[in-house]
Amino acid sequence: MRVPHRRGGGAAFAAAATLGVPLVALTGDDSACAETTAWDDSVTTVAVKRAHDRFAAELRPTAEARKAIEAAVTASLSVTREVRSARSNSSALTVRWQSTSVASTLLGIPGVSFVDSRTIEAHGQLPSLYQLFGVWMRVAASLTNQPPYC
Template sequence: MKVYLSVDMEGVTGLVDAEDVQPRGRDYERGRVLMTEDANAAVRGAYDAGATAVLVNDAHGPMRNLLPDLLDPRATLIKGRPKPMGMIEGLTREYDAALCIGYHARAGVLGVLSHSFMGHEIEDIWLDDQVTGEIGLFHATAHAYGVPVALLTGDDTACAEMTAWDPSVATVPVKYAKDRFAAQLVPVPEAQAAIRTTTHQALANLPALTADRARTRRLAVRWQNASVTAHLTAIPGVLRQDDRTVTVEADMPHLYRLFNLFLRVATAVTTNPPYC
């Protein structure tokens, strides 16, 4: 059994603030350790369930947060950026399951460090007219490959968002949102034990999926900055819906890769830091 992990940081055990998850933040280095240990808990759970290979993708910000020397040596790590598929780099139909570790809720929802990919630059994302964020796009792309999403860890708001997308996905709430930068924390040993145990259980009960990579989906993205929209419409197939919204149609893996191109264009056009 081959297992894929996408590891974000905002939903990691114990982390609640930009200072915990951004390079040069006063608690970022401690946050990297906690992120790596949450990933390790999932890796150990995967091997407990009989995994033969585990690939871990560092999916947060600069994508060089996980500490290779502290990561379970049985796992292979993808680190750094740019990566054509960003948060799902390395995921293919060869994998038997995908796990979302340390994920957070979408923009506009009251969850810990909630946003969609770019802090406040993205106001909303819709997939086939359903509002979504990083969780929904990950789930849709994995399913297009025929890979079931087995587990998500994060705050209770992120867990609820995944359950709304697919109630069959196991979730582990490692904290309970009090506001966007405050949470009631599950004790670290308890949270990481739950990640390991739930990973094991989830991988023992995987649903059978059929890949549907050719299905055409419609993606719409509303930006804060109209300049981003103006630049994105230079990409063939990208249409301007209004001053701040673009739409595009394609199969899901193509949409995800194209969306990562959107992010690079938007980063070049804007200079605003996230979480403003």
């Protein structure tokens, strides 16, 4: 049974985006590559191993992996800056709450929009959305008198 990689490509993509650094290439196991492609399919990925479970992987031969990484990074960096900068850097934060009262209260925050009775969302840059999520969690905790859960 294959256990999905829980922290890899998506975490790298989010961390780079938060710092304003474009991610042009990622190497890792096949799960990290798939996760990154799901975030942004323009990022070049090179799977250097195939994950079997959390602690086991089938490695690609070193020389082959190095050659693939070099070719992928070279190709990725040759993409013009204009093409990469033309893409929107906006992201969306969508949360489905257990409580309809939490969702309706959070609609009072500028930039928060209604999706359904328990789901809200906001759009913007990742650092701002991260801060906004912290505010949402504090509001939810104060309304429910317990640590929030989505």
